[in-house]
Amino acid sequence: MLKKLFGLDKKEEKTMPEADGKDVVYAPLTGEIKPLSEVPDPTFSEKMMGDGIAIEPSQGTVVAPVDGEIMQIFPTNHAVGIRTVNGVEILIHIGLETVNMNGEGFTGKVKEGDKVNIGDPLVEFDMDLVKEKAASTITPIIVTNGDVVSDLQKEESGQATAKETTVMTIKTQG
Numbered sequence: 001m002l003k004k005l006f007g008l009d010k011k012e013e014k015t016m017p018e019a020d021g022k023d024v025v026y027a028p029l030t031g032e033i034k035p036l037s038e039v040p041d042p043t044f045s046e047k048m049m050g051d052g053i054a055i056e057p058s059q060g061t062v063v064a065p066v067d068g069e070i071m072q073i074f075p076t077n078h079a080v081g082i083r084t085v086n087g088v089e090i091l092i093h094i095g096l097e098t099v100n101m102n103g104e105g106f107t108g109k110v111k112e113g114d115k116v117n118i119g120d121p122l123v124e125f126d127m128d129l130v131k132e133k134a135a136s137t138i139t140p141i142i143v144t145n146g147d148v149v150s151d152l153q154k155e156e157s158g159q160a161t162a163k164e165t166t167v168m169t170i171k172t173q174g
Contacts (some may be wrong), residue, residue: 003108016031023084023167026118027160028065028092029139031057035156038142043098044140048090053154053167060127062092063162064116065141073123074099077106080122081144086172089145094125097135105129119163141167148172 027033034054037113038047044054064082072081078098082090094106105126110116132135143149151171160167 002168010040014120021086021172022065022119023088023168023170023172024166024168025090025141027055027167028062028122028141029055029160030059030061030162031055031139031160033155033158033160033165034138035154036142039096039138039140044093044096044142049140050142050144050146051152051154052090052140053156054138054140055160055167056138057127059162060125060130060161061121062123062125062139064118064120064122065083065092065163066090067117067169068115069070069108070112070114070116070122072112073108073110076101076103077108077123077125078103080108080110081127082116084170086170087145088143088170088172089150091140091142091144093140093142094120094123095130095134095137095139098130101130101133104133115128143170 016136068084079093109121150173153169
């Protein structure tokens with residue numbers, strides 16, 4: 001009824017899905033999928049920030065892995081947080097020790113509060129510059145509020161294509 005009142009058509013309904021307790025997370029980057037245990041930083045490899053996967057990127061574009069809202073984009077554009085329609089919070093941290101680059105080589109495409117759909121550009125970055133100035137290009141994709149998660153299925157190997165390859169399936173509690 002509300003959709004009829006506000007004139008939302010079928011196409012718009014598809015782009016803003018209803019919360020159903022399950023989120024499919026697509027690859028935010030193209031590259032090689034790795035388990036968090038292979039990330040050479042204990043903050044990620046020991047899951048101090050949460051569970052997830054990592055991707056060793058082959059291209060310098062990060063896209064939205066889910067439909068949701070931008071919760072945070074760091075001033076340096078090296079990391080972005082997204083909340084799904086089911087309330088799952090996902091952090092994409094581009095490379096390791098990239099905060100020390102002070103935003104050099106990173107271009108943010110979104111701001112806090114933006115609504116995004118799978119495949120929308122979030123950040124572009126200069127791969128060569130990150131390889132030169134940071135510890136690694138490996139990019140952790142972390143569920144930071146695991147307390148709302150009842151089941152987390154992860155792909156931890158293989159090749160990922162941005163916005164096409166499923167890397168995680170998350171069921172929320174309740």
